[in-house]
Amino acid sequence: METKKENQVKISVRNLVEFILRSGDLDNRTGGRRELDAMQEGSRIHRKIQKQMGANYSAEFPLSITIPMERNNLIFDLTIEGRADGVISNQEEGPSIIIDEIKGVYKELSHMEEPVPVHLAQVKCYAYIYAKLYEHEQIGVRLTYCNLETENIKYFEETLMFRNLEHWFNSLVKEYGKWAAWQISWRKKRDASIKNVDFPFSYRPGQKDLVTNVYKTILRDKRLFIEAPTGVGKTISTVFPAVKAMGEGLASKIFYLTAKTITRTVAEETYHKLMERGLLLKSITITAKDKICILEKPDCNPAACQRAKGHYDRVNEAVFDLLNQQDAISRELVLACAAKHDVCPFEMCLDVTLWADSIICDYNYAFDPNVYLRRFFQGEKKNDYIFLIDEAHNLVDRAREMYSAVLYKKDFLTVKKLIRGGSAALVDRTGIGNSTALVKRLEACNADLLKLKRECDNCRQVESITDLIYHLMRLMTEYEEYLTDYKSTDEKEELLQLYMNVRHFMNIYELYNDKYITYTDYDEDGAFRIKLLCMNPADNLNTCLERGKSAIFFSATLLPIQYYKEQLAGREEDYAVYAPSPFHKSNRIILIGRDVSTKYTRRSKKEYEKILNYIKSFTEARKGNYMVFFPSYQMLNQVAELAEGAIEGLVAQKMSMTEMEKEEFLQDFIKEPDTTRVGFCVMGGIFSEGIDLKNDRLIGAVIVGTGLPMVCNERELFKEYYDNRSGNGFDYAYLYQGMNKVLQSAGRVIRTLEDTGAILLLDERFLQRQYSDLFPREWYPNIVVDATSMSGYLNDFWSGI
Missing domain, CATH: 3.90.320 (Lambda Exonuclease; Chain A)
Structure with missing residues (x-):
């Protein structure tokens, strides 16, 4: 037969x-x-x-x-x-x-x-x-x-x-x-269920076109860049057509890639909605090792962890058990099954991905050269994978950092001291010496870095580091030999860290091309370092994307789209679409303060009092929940000090908040509030992206300043690099990132079709074309105001709601 x-x-x-x-x-x-x-x-x-x-x-x-x-x-x-x-x-x-x-x-x-x-x-x-x-x-x-x-x-x-x-x-x-047999049987059930699953909602304006565009992109093995305002339903509009493509045999796996935990939760909820309507799909979320490990600090060996002993003897049965019991496999389910079979939850989770249809995980697992899932992406083989890349604006800076590498001079001296004395000292096989060969190689690398340090007053681009590379290669040979012989766990982490840093540096040097520069400078503590800085990650990202079939990049803030296509490996034949906002313009008001500035030259108590006056008038126009986003903690604290007793219900974001503190902060923003709550937050921080305060849990946002990053050596190097290539270095180094923070912060206000809200932009620079050209379409029309005229516009808006 x-x-x-x-x-x-x-x-x-x-x-x-x-x-x-x-x-x-x-x-x-x-x-x-x-x-x-x-x-x-x-x-x-x-x-x-x-x-x-x-x-x-x-x-x-x-x-x-x-x-x-x-x-x-x-x-x-x-x-x-x-x-x-x-x-x-x-x-x-x-x-x-x-x-x-x-x-x-x-x-x-x-x-x-x-x-x-x-x-x-x-x-x-x-x-x-x-x-x-x-x-x-x-x-x-x-x-x-x-x-x-x-x-x-x-x-x-x-x-x-x-x-x-x-x-x-x-x-x-x-x-x-x-x-x-399990795989064949499961795929039959899965594909049959996919054929019978319909879109779980009534289509919003433009949403059906978006779903169609995603499906056609996958069908044609292309890449699609979607700029879609909040409320369009980006997640379901990308997941649904990807699942349909899988049911048609166009793809074997869907990788839903995110930058933050909160967006992973949104993806999980989207799959749940489809499963409630009959979809059968094995979906798993990868949790970082340090968050899912049963130890306080991961240490994967039988001496430190009981589950490591005989892990591989038991893990296949654990995986088979989980696959036969669950479809939507969460962190909690992984932990429970790993405990039942006495195996490592992180390693078991990675093994489950081999059999899963959809994998929800951080960008790292697809793109980072140190972390990517080798079981899927090793080598140059092209596979029928679909990449759904959420909040894609975050990937630019993340990818630049992934494909950069840094070495600190002090680390070579630290390891040298560890090897020469203490528990890390190791006698050579001959019975004499004290790992003298490795010490010698460390000294040679340190001498190269010392020479570079003497030539660097503050920040200096370096044209050639061939001597250092040669000495690093020789160092790695001795390092390998040393680590093979050195078994003690004392100080092993410090020894391994330099080894890993040098290995990464060498691997990045292999990728080095005209989209890189090399520079030396000093960190905040005065430590000298050398960095291979990736100026444009497109080539490296393209290598990763070529291992799959199709990639869908989507975000509420991909402006200007050509910049993101350039940085995220968009090709000439790839597509870009704008999804129109489904919100009625009468449900929101956008105001721009004409007579206030957050420029460094203008920052003063007088200017802060003017900003405070705007915030006070804005939040007093209607009782409810508001957030005010500042460009830095310093300005937040200075305005908060002035606002004490003047602003009703004021709460302020603190630096390095725990998950519990973050949840407690958001819990203050309740439904149907009896009093006003005003949260002072930082642009680009944990409350400016990814949080979902629907309906009247947030009715207004004040954006103080244009969000431009602080001037630093690296930003100035980016500016110079792109000035030399296209003449728009300021835009690439500062403007696009700053306006992205502004757009993300403002996007907290209107989350559902029923929401109403007000947005106030406080900086006269927003009236300049350089900035206003980056406004999304739904930010028009807007109203230019001063502190006196603003109240009238707000009263008219709120009375009409």
Whole structure:
């Protein structure tokens, strides 16, 4: 009987053995980041070794086998495929064919007494497929380990009989069979449910067009930039067509990427709404390790955490249990299931993502070179993934930082002291010395940084750092050796931190191009540093986005759209749309104070009193809840001091508020208030984005100033860089970010179609075209006022509501 296309499952040899055969402890004391780096370096050493082989060596030999299976009354085909690193036609004694698997490692080869079990399993799979296809009764396997630093090689060889290999392979496939059967069965249910799910709301004006545009973008493998005001329903308008595309077989996974926890909650609620209407979908939210770990501070090894002991022996059953019990998998459900099976909740959560249809997570998991999900994004393979990127305006600065790297001179001296004395001191294998080679490399790097420091008074761009890079490369060789031998946990974190910082610096240097600059300066504490600064993250983001099918960027504030397209890897053929606001203009009033300024040259008690007068008149026009957004804590506190006793119900945001303090602050903004509540907040802070005070929980916002970032070395470097390229350095370095904060803050007022509210912009610069050109369409018409005339306009507005 012929199986249908939907009754087929494909898996790579590597993924098969790593998933089924992993076992033992979760242990961060061995391998870890260095093994991941070895994987990245591996392709280079593969090619080098393969080129050195003779005519009897066939490199990158494709192998595939399809196995008919029956499980749980389901008949399906399981295809296992991959590329053997080499197939050797053996001219000497022994098997006529030898399958070669090459692995690049950092560890000292003399310490290896046997191959890594999953590596051996991988080459045995290739050997079985080859022997089955070409009818060999026996076949050879070889593991070729190459040290990535020294390029020394060590072989492990074995001859296998086909009948034994077949028995081993069949048991491996049988174990995976339950997962394959579950996957096919689930996809059938999921796709059937998707076909029957309709849009869960009545379409707002322009919303149906938005949904259609998202679907067409996915269908055409493009990228879409959506500038949509609050109330359009951005989340459901992107999630719904993405789910529909999945049901049509256009995508296997949806990544909903966010910058803040609150927007992850909105995504979860959106999936819940669809599930209430019959959608079957496995959705999981990734919680950061430090927030979901059962320890006060994550330390993933059996000595520190009981769950790390034997974690891999239990985790697959934990994942299977969770998948069969839940669809919308929250942090709480992950924690409960992890406790039931005594496994690490974070690692279990990552394993669940392999089987989930939708993954809700931070930007980092798709874009950050140190954190991204390698199980999905390793290598250059293009997959049918959809990226839904919420609050996309946040990604510009986040991506610039992800793809930048910094080193502090003092860290090299700190590690040098730790190695020379105390518990971090390590005797060389010869029994003499005190890790002198590593100390020497640290001193060489410090000398390079000292030279750069002497040339830097405040901030200095550096044209070439080839000497430093050379010495950092030599340092890493010794560092790898040292970390292999050094087992103590005392001071290990400080030692590892510099190692990780240097590794990241070197990796970013590999990406360095004309969209970067290098500079040196001093931090607030006077510590000297060198930074590789990413000026435009588009190339790096594009590399990540190319691993998927389509990307949808959406935000209430993507103005000017061309700037965001340029910074976020928009291509000429990609689309940009503006979703019209569904709100009736009579439900809001936008006022601009003509005679007040927050410029540094104008800041004074007199100006602050003028600002306070505006705030007082604005909040007295109608009883209710208001927020006033200031450009800094300093100005907030100075105006708050003047406002004491003059403003009814005043509460002020504090620096570094806890989650509980944040919730308590927002709880003061109640429905149907009997008194006025005025919250003084900071633009760009926790209350200016992501909070959702609907209806009369917030009826007005005052925006004090244009939100321009503080002048600093880095901002000035951005300004100079873009002045030299396009002449609009001020816009790129200051204006766009400032106005984005303004728009986000103002967006707190009107959240639903029933909301009414007033917005007051306090700075005469808002009347300048440079600023007003960045107003969204729904900010017109607006009214220019002074403190005297404002009251009349507000009285007319509120009396008409």
